[in-house]
Amino acid sequence: MSNNIKIIVSAVIMAVVVSLLFLVVPITGTFVVSYIFALIAIAGIASGLYAFGKSETTKAPQGHAFVYTAVVYAIISVIFSVIACVATLSTTWTVIVHVAILAIFVIRIITLTAGSEYINKVEKVAEEKHKEFQKEKEGYWK
Numbered sequence: 652m653s654n655n656i657k658i659i660v661s662a663v664i665m666a667v668v669v670s671l672l673f674l675v676v677p678i679t680g681t682f683v684v685s686y687i688f689a690l691i692a693i694a695g696i697a698s699g700l701y702a703f704g705k706s707e708t709t710k711a712p713q714g715h716a717f718v719y720t721a722v723v724y725a726i727i728s729v730i731f732s733v734i735a736c737v738a739t740l741s742t743t744w745t746v747i748v749h750v751a752i753l754a755i756f757v758i759r760i761i762t763l764t765a766g767s768e769y770i771n772k773v774e775k776v777a778e779e780k781h782k783e784f785q786k787e788k789e790g791y792w793k
Contacts, residue, residue, distance in 0.1 A: 655701065662697035666690060680742030685732030688749045692725035695756075716763050724756040 669689045676682055699721040703714040731752065735745045 681745045684745045695721040
């Protein structure tokens with residue numbers, strides 16, 4: 652079983668588990684909004700795992716931050732969803748707060764991407780300088 656299939660199967664299992672809440676929790680507008688954002692969080696985790704190591708910006712250790720950010724977003728989103736459902740917040744406020752939380756994490760991912768690109772540029776320059784140093788070192792004692 653390839654890693655991509657494992658990621659997809661895990662995401663589907665998480666979505667099914669979240670969907671089982673429809674059997675237990677009274678279905679309100681707040682719950683539906685929370686459910687949608689829970690599915691977004693699951694998709695974020697799955698896409699973070701899928702992208703991990705696939706490109707220059709998601710190689711370890713930088714790529715680990717993408718997965719970590721997706722997991723932290725999912726945890727915060729679920730905690731707020733529980734609070735919103737228990738405290739019976741209005742649907743409008745639930746949407747506003749969920750969008751604000753998502754925006755904060757999207758900004759974080761954008762900054763992680765920029766930082767990762769910068770790290771890759773610095774690594775390439777350092778590698779070139781190291782190669783030049785090795786060439787000079789080889790001819791030093793001759």
